Amino acid sequence: MTTRWLGEPVARREDPRLLTGQGRYLDDLGQEALAAAFVRSPHAHARIRDIDVSAALDVDGLVAIHTWEDLPERVGRPLPLLIPHPALTHGRTAYPLARDVVRHVGEPVVMVVAADRYAAEDACALIEVDYEPLKPVVGLAEAVQGAQLVHEDVPGNVGAHLVQEVPATDGRGAGEAIEGAPHTLSFRLDIERSASMPLEGRGVYARWDGRDLRVYSSTQTSTSVRMAVAAALGLPLPQVEVIAPDVGGGFGVKIVHPWPEEILVPWAAMTLNREIKWAEDRREHFVSSAHERAQVQHVRVGFDDDGRVLGLDVSILHDHGAYTPYGIIVPIVTSTQLLGPYKPGAYRVEFTAVYTNTVQVTPYRGAGRPQGVFCMERTLDKIARHLGKDRTEVRAANFIQPDEFPYDQGMIFQDGRPLIYDSGNYPEMLRMIKELIGWDSFERRPGRGIGIGCYVEGTGVGPYEGGHVQITSDGRVHVSTGLTSQGQGHETAFAQIAAAELGVPIERVSVVTGDTRRFGYAVGTFASRAAVVSGNAIALACRKVREKALRIAADALEADPADLTVTDGLVHVAGTPSASIPLSTVAVLANPLRYAFDEEAAKATQFSGAADPDKPPVAEGEEPGLEGRDYYSPIRSTFAAGMHAAIVETDPDTAEIKVVRYAVVHDCGRLINPMIVEGQIHGGVAQGIGGALYERMVYDQHGQLVNASFMDFLMPYATEIPRVETGHLETPSPLNPLGVKGAGEAGVIPVSAVIASAVEDAEGIPIDRMPISPSDLHTLRTARGGRSG
Numbered sequence: 001m002t003t004r005w006l007g008e009p010v011a012r013r014e015d016p017r018l019l020t021g022q023g024r025y026l027d028d029l030g031q032e033a034l035a036a037a038f039v040r041s042p043h044a045h046a047r048i049r050d051i052d053v054s055a056a057l058d059v060d061g062l063v064a065i066h067t068w069e070d071l072p073e074r075v076g077r078p079l080p081l082l083i084p085h086p087a088l089t090h091g092r093t094a095y096p097l098a099r100d101v102v103r104h105v106g107e108p109v110v111m112v113v114a115a116d117r118y119a120a121e122d123a124c125a126l127i128e129v130d131y132e133p134l135k136p137v138v139g140l141a142e143a144v145q146g147a148q149l150v151h152e153d154v155p156g157n158v159g160a161h162l163v164q165e166v167p168a169t170d171g172r173g174a175g176e177a178i179e180g181a182p183h184t185l186s187f188r189l190d191i192e193r194s195a196s197m198p199l200e201g202r203g204v205y206a207r208w209d210g211r212d213l214r215v216y217s218s219t220q221t222s223t224s225v226r227m228a229v230a231a232a233l234g235l236p237l238p239q240v241e242v243i244a245p246d247v248g249g250g251f252g253v254k255i256v257h258p259w260p261e262e263i264l265v266p267w268a269a270m271t272l273n274r275e276i277k278w279a280e281d282r283r284e285h286f287v288s289s290a291h292e293r294a295q296v297q298h299v300r301v302g303f304d305d306d307g308r309v310l311g312l313d314v315s316i317l318h319d320h321g322a323y324t325p326y327g328i329i330v331p332i333v334t335s336t337q338l339l340g341p342y343k344p345g346a347y348r349v350e351f352t353a354v355y356t357n358t359v360q361v362t363p364y365r366g367a368g369r370p371q372g373v374f375c376m377e378r379t380l381d382k383i384a385r386h387l388g389k390d391r392t393e394v395r396a397a398n399f400i401q402p403d404e405f406p407y408d409q410g411m412i413f414q415d416g417r418p419l420i421y422d423s424g425n426y427p428e429m430l431r432m433i434k435e436l437i438g439w440d441s442f443e444r445r446p447g448r449g450i451g452i453g454c455y456v457e458g459t460g461v462g463p464y465e466g467g468h469v470q471i472t473s474d475g476r477v478h479v480s481t482g483l484t485s486q487g488q489g490h491e492t493a494f495a496q497i498a499a500a501e502l503g504v505p506i507e508r509v510s511v512v513t514g515d516t517r518r519f520g521y522a523v524g525t526f527a528s529r530a531a532v533v534s535g536n537a538i539a540l541a542c543r544k545v546r547e548k549a550l551r552i553a554a555d556a557l558e559a560d561p562a563d564l565t566v567t568d569g570l571v572h573v574a575g576t577p578s579a580s581i582p583l584s585t586v587a588v589l590a591n592p593l594r595y596a597f598d599e600e601a602a603k604a605t606q607f608s609g610a611a612d613p614d615k616p617p618v619a620e621g622e623e624p625g626l627e628g629r630d631y632y633s634p635i636r637s638t639f640a641a642g643m644h645a646a647i648v649e650t651d652p653d654t655a656e657i658k659v660v661r662y663a664v665v666h667d668c669g670r671l672i673n674p675m676i677v678e679g680q681i682h683g684g685v686a687q688g689i690g691g692a693l694y695e696r697m698v699y700d701q702h703g704q705l706v707n708a709s710f711m712d713f714l715m716p717y718a719t720e721i722p723r724v725e726t727g728h729l730e731t732p733s734p735l736n737p738l739g740v741k742g743a744g745e746a747g748v749i750p751v752s753a754v755i756a757s758a759v760e761d762a763e764g765i766p767i768d769r770m771p772i773s774p775s776d777l778h779t780l781r782t783a784r785g786g787r788s789g
Contacts, residue, residue: 024245024246025200033207033275033277045135048130076099080325087161087162088353092322093323107288108288110124137355150357166409169345184301187299196250205265213239215262241517247487294319295319299313299375308398315349318334333367333369334368336349339456343400422735424456425667433663444761447763454642459744460637465523467539471549471586475584483523491513497535501543508569528745531668545627547561549626550564638740641667655775665729668743686716763780763781
């Protein structure tokens with residue numbers, strides 16, 4: 001394998017097409033399709049007593065109106081619970097259209113199909129739903145009281161409860177270790193609810209030809225949507241195709257499969273024998289797509305004079321919203337990734353996931369890790385403050401050391417496998433981040449502070465991904481994999497892997513993702529897994545193709561395959577470039593069609609191996625063509641890591657918080673493309689700053705989301721994001737052939753912890769709740785009698 005392309009900052013190949021307006025997103029398709037729209041609940045909790053559609057029947061262009069009662073049995077079932085878990089004792093999912101009860105504002109109740117979206121929305125406005133309002137459960141405090149229930153058959157609103165405990169080496173539990181420690185602290189931390197806001201909302205477009213169903217969806221997991229649609233509609237899997245066109249961002253909200261619309265739109269297309277499309281508007285995204293983040297954490301910690309954690313006990317209360325379609329992945333990730341690069345003497349974590357009458361919670365970029373990192377990093381800052389030590393000194397005292405890998409944290413991770421870190425060098429990473437931000441030379445003054453945050457991220461979770469690679473007679477390499485792309489740079493990174501493995505120019509490689517016609521079995525794009533799982537699958541498939549190409553070329557060149565190499569698409573004898581054959585010609589030899597007298601076929605006949613009368617044109621056990629398929633299934637996750645640091649300034653009058661410098665050191669194993677990794681980190685930092693300073697979902701006591709628009713839900717502009725200074729550390733993973741780890745969520749994970757650390761340093765006020773706004777900081781100042789930096 002040549003390494004020419006791996007580690008190179010190759011410019012993203014997808015950008016010229018997307019930046020010049022040549023992208024093809026969901027709403028660019030199906031211009032002649034009928035349009036779907038939905039009547040959504042205005043109540044957070046209510047019984048449906050009656051639905052009167054009579055006033056809508058005269059709307060010009062109306063085609064159909066559907067309620068839950070109109071759905072066939074297979075379609076009308078509750079949506080699947082995707083990831084069951086023994087601790088999820090009361091998992092609940094929604095119906096595609098509400099049956100009897102609505103449990104959050106925005107839940108779909110009626111589906112309307114019309115000639116265009118205008119007519120569909122007009123009809124929706126005329127449909128009268130008679131609701132019997134019920135008292136909603138809003139917020140974690142109200143949920144745990146259990147006086148009102150979100151689901152009548154879920155006692156105390158508790159959907160799940162899980163405890164994991166790792167004793168100290170001497171056998172003591174966390175409680176005993178804390179009680180026996182020289183120093184102890186107890187405190188509460190809060191993270192408020194937020195949500196991902198991709199520029200493109202969800203959308204579905206379906207067409208049915210009487211036998212086969214084709215569905216386009218703005219999804220992060222096209223193959224899983226295919227399986228779900230086929231099952232719900234009772235179709236054989238080969239009769240269903242699902243394609244993710246260009247997808248304008250995902251960040252986790254498009255993982256859920258299926259969303260109600262992904263079942264209802266294809267079903268209506270089949271029922272009406274018409275093409276149908278639905279594209280989500282922004283308010284729909286606010287009130288009917290998934291949220292994340294909200295947790296309350298109670299922490300007890302015991303530590304020694306050096307700041308070493310002897311015992312840590314964390315109790316987490318997690319808001320799961322109205323339903324649990326994605327199981328309890330988020331709180332599991334919070335509770336396990338909370339440990340970061342540290343090795344506490346004893347650790348106990350308990351979480352309780354409760355239902356509320358708010359939008360359901362599923363993973364959002366970081367997927368529970370920002371909450372866990374906030375908990376651990378705030379804990380270490382409090383220890384440092386208590387002892388009067390430098391915050392980096394306390395972290396260093398608790399690090400796992402380089403010679404301790406692989407390091408078993410003694411817990412079970414989100415993939416059901418042991419939480420074993422595969423590689424890393426945390427002391428070196430700390431040295432690098434301190435140097436990058438200028439930690440030791442930082443000059444403190446009132447209103448100016450510096451903060452730090454460290455994390456470890458489990459990446460590349462299984463169960464598998466696959467890759468298919470084909471070299472055609474024009475010498476081009478066609479790569480396909482089943483996971484989808486939403487801007488990560490897959491087209492470039494995967495092409496780099498194929499070019500490196502096959503020894504071809506990258507310009508000759510094309511990549512297709514998210515199209516079940518090209519690759520039918522895959523899992524999806526989430527959890528920083530694409531480069532690890534699909535990247536390695538593509539590498540393995542390339543190695544199959546390369547082995548076959550060398551075998552065929554060896555026959556043609558009358559050489560030993562072991563003596564051959566591939567450079568710039570030319571197979572040649574090592575040290576003898578003149579004895580060579582193009583890969584394009586090898587592709588012709590691999591598929592010896594009769595009477596194929598094109599130029600490449602004519603060239604192929606020049607090689608003796610192509611016309612050996614004693615050999616069949618296709619050897620026994622071989623398949624025609626120069627192509628290969630392979631899958632990569634990791635034995636467990638690989639663990640990336642990073643450390644962030646920031647300098648902030650706070651205004652003495654307005655309490656505005658400005659991030660003036662931001663630095664990141666990141667370790668994602670072997671780098672495929674440092675430019676793409678930096679882009680991922682920079683985008684993640686921007687999203688993290690949004691989550692730390694601006695973004696929050698605000699519900700009133702009636703369960704109404706009061707800031708469901710970009711007028712009120714704030715996101716940072718480029719003017720709020722400083723230049724991100726980046727350093728890379730490479731500790732290759734021993735778990736996969738490429739030695740890579742994931743990077744997709746790296747930028748966002750520790751940002752709230754970092755900003756909290758810096759603001760606390762600037763103000764001298766404990767920061768225990770995020771996000772923090774100028775109003776919040778002003779309130780804290782007032783409670784402390786003014787700024788006390």
